[in-house]
Amino acid sequence: MKKPVVKQRLLHQIMKITLFQFVLALVFSSVTLANNVNGQKKLDTKVTITVENLTLDNALSKIEKSAHVKFSYNSRLPQLGEKVSIEANQETLSSVLSRILVPFNITFSEVSNQIVLQKSAVSFSSANNHDSLFEILTFGPIIKGKVTDQSGAPLPGATVMAKGTKTAVLTDFDGNFSIEMPANVNRLVISYVGMETKEIGIDNPTPTVVLTEAGQNLKEVVVTTGYEKTSKRTFTGAISKISGAELKVDGVVDVSRMIEGKAAGVTVQNVTGSFGATPKITVRGSSSIFGDTKPLWVIDGVVQEDIINVTFADLASGNSATLLSSAVAGLNANDIQSIEILKDASATSIYGSRSLNGVVVVTTKQGRRDSPLKINYSVENTVRTVPSYTQFDILNSQESMSVFQEMRTKGYLDQSSSLTARFSGVYGILAKQINLYDTSNGQFGIRNEQPYINQFLQKYELANTDWFKVLFRPSITQNHSLSFSGGGKNNTFYASLGYYTDPGWTVADNVKQLSANIKGTFYINDKLNITLSTLGSMRDQDAPGAYDSKNDLVFGKVTRDFDINPFNYVLSTSRTLRPYDDNGNLEYYQNNWAPMNILNELENNTLDIKVNDIRFQADLDYKINKNLSYNLTASARYANTSREHKIYEGSNVVGAYNAGVGETLNTQIQKDNVFLYQNPNDLTAPKVSVLPNGGFLRKFTNDMTSYNVRNSITYRNTFNEKHELEGFFGTEFRSVDRNNDNFTAAGIQFEKGLTSFVDPKLIEKLVNEGNSYYEFGAERERTVGFFGKVGYTYDRRYTASITGRYDGSNRQGDTGSSRWLPTYTVSGKWNVKEESFMKDVEPINTLALRASYGLTATAGPATNSLAIFKSFITDRFAVGDRENAIRIEDLQNKDLTWEKQYETNIGVDLGMFRNRVQFTTDIYRRKAFDLIDYVITSGVGGESIKQGNNADMETKGLEIGFTTQNIVSKDFKWSTTVNFSVFDQKITKLANKPAVFDLIATNGGNTVGHPRNSLYSYQFTGLNNEGLPTFILQDGAENNITEADFQDTNDVTKYLKYEGSVEPNKSIGFANTFTYKSWSLYVFVVGSGGNKVRLNPVYSNKYTDQTVFTKDFANRWISPGDENYTNVPVIADKLLNRNYGASDLQIAYNTYNFSDARIASGDFVRLKNISLSWEFPSDYKRKLGLSTFTLKGSAVNPWLIYSDKKLNGQDPEFRNTGGVAFPITAQYTFAINISF
Secondary structure, eight states, X not given: OHHHHHHHHHHHHHHHHHHHHHHHHHHHHHHHHHHXXXXXXXXXXXXXXXXXXXXXXXXXXXXXXXXXXXXXXXXXXXXXXXXXXXXXXXXXXXXXXXXXXXXXXXXXXXXXXXXXXXXXXXXXXXXXXXXOHHHHHOEEEEEEEEEEOTTSXXXXXXXXXXXXXXXXXEOOTTSEEXXXXXXXXXXXXXXXXXXXXXXXXXXXXXXXXXXXXXXXXTTSOEEEOSSOEEETTTOOSOEXXXXXXXXXXXXXXXXXHHTTTSSTTEEEXXXXXOTTOOOEEEESSOSOSSSOOOOEEEETTEEOOOSSOOOTGGGGSOOGGGGGOOTTTTOOGGGEEEEEEEOSHHHHGGGGXXXXXXXXXXXXXXXXXXXXXXXXXXXEEEEEOOOOGGGSOBOOHHXXXXXXXXXXXXXXXXXHHHHHOSEEOHHHHHHHHHHHHHHTTTSSSOOSSHHHHHHHHHHHHTTOOOHHHHHBOOOEEEEEEEEEEEEOSSEEEEEEEEEEEEOOSBTTOEEEEEEEEEEEEEEOSSSEEEEEEEEEEEEEEEEEOOOOOEEEXXXXXXXXXXXXXXXXXXXXXXXXXXXXXXXXXXXXXXXXXXXXXXXXXXXXXXXXXXXXXEEEEEEEEEESXXXXXXXXXXXXXXXXXXXXXXXXXXXXXXXXXXXXXGGGBOHHHHHHOTTSBOOTTOTTSOOBOSOSSOEEEEEEEEEEEEEEEEEEXXXXXXXXXXXXXXXXXXXXXXXXXXXXXXXXXXXEEGGGTTEEOOOHHHHHXXXXXXXXXXXXXXXXXXXXXXXXXXXXXXXXXXXXXXXXEEXXXXXXXXXXXXXXXXXXXXXXXXXXXXXXXXXXXXXXXXXXXXXXXXXXXXXXXXXXXXXEEXXXXXXXXXXXXXXEEEEEEEOOOTTOOOEEXXXXXXXXXXXXXXXXXXXXXXXXXXXXXXXXXXXXXXXXXXXXXXXXXXXXXXXXXXXXXEEEEEEEXXXXXXXXXXXXXXXXXXXXXXXXXXXXXXXXXXXXXXXXXXXXXXXXXXXXXXXXXXXXXXXXXXXXXXXXXXXXXXXXXXXXXXXXXXXXXXXXXXXXXXXXXXXXXXXXXXXXXXXXXXXEEEOOOOOOSOOXXXXXXXXXXXXXXXXXXXXXXXXXXXXXXXXXXXXHOHHXXXXXXXXXXXXXXXXXXXXXXXXXXXXXXXXXXXXXXXXXXOSEEEEEEEEEEEEEEEEOGGGTTOOSSOOOOXXXXXXXXXXXXXXXXXXX
């Protein structure tokens, strides 16, 4: 037990060091900023210096120190190696620089308190004597614009020149310029030190010019795959790139939620909106049947491993582990430069055996060489709306009370049964008040006479409690981000600090998260540079206390003990109940035979989550020669999480473990209470409590340690200006260790120093029930890979590429053929625009055809290559007969191998009208094979369910991306982005025989001929003359009401109805950006469809006075003949339950909940984001010394435009599973962003 403690202390030390590094960066940045502020004109500074036979670079460094100035120039200028000599005595800096630089055709100017040097391209003098009078006096339009880098930062001192003339200006502090164009000149040339020169037309009188870094020519757009950077011109894969600015959604913290609707072929389902829980993300549909289908997240070239493995199906479960499921929850979105989503085999092939589900490559920001310090600060203040009952079809308190009256006439809610019921509400309170009246001789309580009873019930009938207002609050979340960036001649740096705080959407949850990022690149010489980075985060989160959900396969339902999720509570608790009584005190009703008040319970039943995560990374790039380079990437990561479920003495849980005994002695409750202990050796003995003192502490700990080392060499060369050859080869080693443990401490006295008061019978009760009070586990994963890629391009027109990788993993079988896997991809590209016949087709700027075919793979759900044995205690009736034993957890699976997939992709890229219209489309076909499924065996050998590579699946799809700049004028711009995708999927081979419950449950199941996670239903055939639902059931069923077998596996699709997949196969994103002067409006709409949703299970054979009734109950069956007009079952009376048997009738109503009468379409269209921003005027910013000052207001999820009416307020994406799951909601954000 000491090892985790040591690791945690080590982690805290590392975090302190990281924070200390950040403070150092802050101090350094402040000093740098102070040194740059000088009121004196730099060029007028007097200089005394002697330089003799030094390189120009060294001479400038010496002048910097002597004159206390800062030079900004391209450190790769060839003139810097030339030798110079000069002597000056009290000479102005301007004169000294003229003597040194003019011979080398280098000009200089003072911009923003620094001296900017650049190659002399123009003369800033007036027209020479040869110019005619007409040429001197005649001018064209005045162009006013701005020059920025790719991140939007202004570039002061950039040269803006009228092409072919000597007319030029420099940009000011904010990157702004104004140039009067000579007559008959319609082109501008913009240049800046270290950036590529760009040429533009003057059709737009107010252009914003974005320059790219040197070596990244505009025509050579760079694509990042995580392993390498390559030119988009020669890249043959299907990829979607999202810039950091396009990605950012104010008010949203988790990066994984921001990509929704922004890339064709990427589907995002917000099955839960809780912080730390990832949405369901698929790229081109699922590629594994029972395995994980989440895409691979890669940050700066290194895979971001999941801290805890949460299956795709469990993401919607509401279990506490889902709060750790997001691999990028600790990543600050403000640190992201761009995201590239790799989709086809050509794009993902370099990842080999981990590429089956697509790859999301995140590139974080970094500083720039020869750039001054830039400080950026942003804050987002977000308020979330409180849900309203108007969104849902729930009866109010008066309508509910009328239903309760009907229940009373049917034998329910009488005084005696309400006192001893497991769940009771208003009538339980009434019964206790009547009982109190009798025991207090009329001094307290309610007299058992109708007028008094009616008066008592009336205040509950009129209560109409708004539980949303009681449990939810429009609290304000804050997201702060502070960053520093810049660089010198031989280094760059970037550091950021983020802090997010959420007081809680409900009274039960809150989040605090601190994130830090430090990245520095050091250019040792012209050949070698090293990048060191640290990425870390700490999270402290509270959530409602939650047990894991359980599947009841006998009665066909999903249960969760003591569920206090506020959202689920509101939708399942009658509005007749009140949080406070007439005196303002908490009012209690009865849950699990014990007193219950939700506000008290949320205070006494809590879940505390802590996450500490840190990663170190080093990248070394060495240029062996002009064509050959070497790269080393190494990273180490440690993450530690803990979940403490604290159940205090005052909770309903503790009350349930003592209900019916002791001070609350009630023989009926004592008999019924399942939380009491029954002596197995004396079944006639009364049950007793095993928790006489204290409460529970359930603690779950998970930690992960990962290492990744990759070596690679890159070769690039061009022969005879037509033949381009590219090679990329390397090796990779990956190690991941995961450890977990959990324990349950009973009798913990929280108010008495956490001392435990343990009853030994508690241990016996746990053992008798087959439970454990302590568990631990360990997972060790090792992977080795060898990869290579060769590409050839002829005359910029034809590109061919082949990629191969050879992987081995200890997760697969221990035979060589199973453990090792070669993957490959062949691909090509035809740049049609480069053909001679396209040269004169001016409207088309880009036209390319792509094609690829390859084999990709994943490990799937494989967990063991050797036999796994587990020790346990035999489950025997008498304690004396129990003994230690060992069972086979998993047999050796030596032949278990990789899940594989062949993928064919054909794509077209088109750019028209100077790329104002850009169009991309891809069609693809995936044939997955050797997919792992679970086969029920005879049990010979000790294992009844065995994994095997027995399944195949096929997917076909279409993706379309469309971007247009509709209007570009002086003051107004309008651009549009549309992406759409659709796919068709079916399982073609499957050995697994699913049970009925697997197919009808919310997550769906798998059958041949249909997509993964297909949803089935019992076929409802109407109500009978008693108001009970009837169905088409399995062969041999004695009646069509109560005989459903949820565990049946015998050809179940014969009588079940196929509805569709629970996963959408259509998605659309539609964005419009309108800019008018300093104002910008962004409107983003998303849509999804092709899936089915199971409606919430609200029908039962027995209801209580806590039950929430939907408005459908107004149309319920009441008397014979109603079955001809309604499909809503009867409220079954006690006689009906007795005649059919309460357990059997429970099956009938659960069958109805899983019937085709309870299915809706999952199609929806949602206004995802709308924002309005305003940039302060340049003059105002200049006075404040700011380069950016933006105010922005935005709304996220403000309007569900369309969804199926059958949902009646149920969100089409959210599964109301309780636990820690909350839906996404409308939220409104005000943001401020400043930089200087």
